[in-house]
Amino acid sequence: MWGLVPLFWPLLKPAGAIEILAHRMVWSLAFVAVALVFVRRWAWAGELLRQPRRLALVAVAAAVITVNWGVYIWSVNSGHVVEASLGYFINPLVTIAMGVLLLKERLRPLQWAAVGVGFSAVVVLTVGYGQPPWISLTLAFSFATYGLVKKKVNLGGVESLAAETAIQFLPAVGYLVWLGSRGDATFMSEGAGHAALLASTGVVTALPLVCFGAAAIRVPLSTLGLLQYLAPVFQFLLGVLYFHEEMPVERWAGFSLVWLALCLLTFDVWRTAAAGRRRLESARAKTPAATPVDV
Numbered sequence: 502m503w504g505l506v507p508l509f510w511p512l513l514k515p516a517g518a519i520e521i522l523a524h525r526m527v528w529s530l531a532f533v534a535v536a537l538v539f540v541r542r543w544a545w546a547g548e549l550l551r552q553p554r555r556l557a558l559v560a561v562a563a564a565v566i567t568v569n570w571g572v573y574i575w576s577v578n579s580g581h582v583v584e585a586s587l588g589y590f591i592n593p594l595v596t597i598a599m600g601v602l603l604l605k606e607r608l609r610p611l612q613w614a615a616v617g618v619g620f621s622a623v624v625v626l627t628v629g630y631g632q633p634p635w636i637s638l639t640l641a642f643s644f645a646t647y648g649l650v651k652k653k654v655n656l657g658g659v660e661s662l663a664a665e666t667a668i669q670f671l672p673a674v675g676y677l678v679w680l681g682s683r684g685d686a687t688f689m690s691e692g693a694g695h696a697a698l699l700a701s702t703g704v705v706t707a708l709p710l711v712c713f714g715a716a717a718i719r720v721p722l723s724t725l726g727l728l729q730y731l732a733p734v735f736q737f738l739l740g741v742l743y744f745h746e747e748m749p750v751e752r753w754a755g756f757s758l759v760w761l762a763l764c765l766l767t768f769d770v771w772r773t774a775a776a777g778r779r780r781l782e783s784a785r786a787k788t789p790a791a792t793p794v795d796v
Contacts (some may be wrong), residue, residue, distance in 0.1 A: 502709040504735025507585070507744075510577045510706055512698055516687040518575035520680060521702065524688070525570060526673035528703030530666035533659050536711070545660050555654055562650040563665040576636045582740030583748070588640025589733035592757045593766060594619035595645040603649070611769035612746040615762040622758035629751025629778075658710050727767065 513521050538542060549556055569690075575587040592615055599607040608616070619631075627633045651661060680686040688696050740746045 502705075502712070503732035505739075506705065507577045507582050507736055507739050508535070508537060508572050508722065513695070513702075514578065515691065516695075516699065518571060518578060519676065520687065521574050521578075521699070522567070522571045523676045523680075524674040524699040524725075525574075525702040525706055526567075526666055526669040527677070528700050529662060529706040530670050530703070532683070532707045533663040533666065534658055534702035536707070537663060542660065545656065546664075549664060552733055558650050558654045559656075559664045560668050562647055562654065562661070563668040565650065566665060567669060569640060569647060572636060572643070576640075580746065581636050581748045582744050582745065583752070584636045585636060585640060586645060586733040586736035586740060587606065587756065589736070590636040590756075590763065591619055591622070591637060591645070592641045592644050594707050594762055596642045596648060597766075599649060601756075608727040609773070611765050611772075615765040615769070618758055618765065622755045622762065625751060625758060626755035628658060630787050634755075658713065659707070662707060662710055681691050710752045730763065 510521065549559065573585055578580070597608065597612055598616055601608060623634065623638070623687075626637075654661065656664065677686060677688070681688075688699055720728075741748055
């Protein structure tokens with residue numbers, strides 16, 4: 502679903518990126534509110550309101566994901582699908598770099614190599630574009646920051662989205678009211694089909710996240726990480742094959758370096774997980790079986 506989202510945003514034209522973004526915030530809150538009523542999970546909200554520091558982190562997450570959503574919608578509807586996909590390809594590398602710089606995490610040699618190759622890719626693309634790939638970097642850094650903040654907030658997927666969109670709600674509604682007062686809103690002026698598509702931005706936003714949250718507790722984390730590469734792969738293929746965006750040699754070179762970095766990263770994760778399993782099996786084999794005791 503995340504990989505096919507670039508097909509959805511162009512359907513919302515002539516609405517501009519900011520109007521689409523505002524509707525996405527409003528209708529996402531409506532969708533998750535209905536979901537929370539259905540499952541009767543509200544206790545977390547009271548706890549969150551009594552924790553100002555945690556609430557402040559949710560506000561930061563809401564601000565960062567607002568930037569991410571807005572840039573992504575604009576980039577797709579402006580013909581930059583390939584560059585947007587690059588942002589999500591390099592996101593794991595940015596996340597690792599932030600872990601080193603902000604959390605003082607230590608990297609294994611292959612992780613260092615992956616980050617170095619990823620940095621080289623950005624340099625190659627910068628030379629090719631004549632400027633840094635700002636769309637890709639903004640998407641990568643905003644989403645990596647979002648992940649870092651959410652890790653500290655430690656809320657479930659639906660609850661987190663509800664809290665974030667609750668913070669976004671009033672500014673979004675205010676913008677839509679202001680836009681309507683100027684006669685520039687498209688929600689009521691482009692027909693019922695257009696209005697329904699704008700309202701469905703809540704489903705498009707929340708449903709993949711709900712599925713992701715459900716998958717996270719059912720499959721190994723290493724598998725989940727690999728599956729997340731599918732979204733930018735689909736986005737890249739749509740950009741090249743469906744939207745027919747240009748792929749000059751320097752862009753292919755940059756993407757190839759990014760893919761090499763991801764291969765190094767994936768191999769390192771797989772090797773580390775395999776070594777951990779072997780150690781666990783060895784420890785179990787050395788543990789003596791319990792001896793039955795007569796009572």
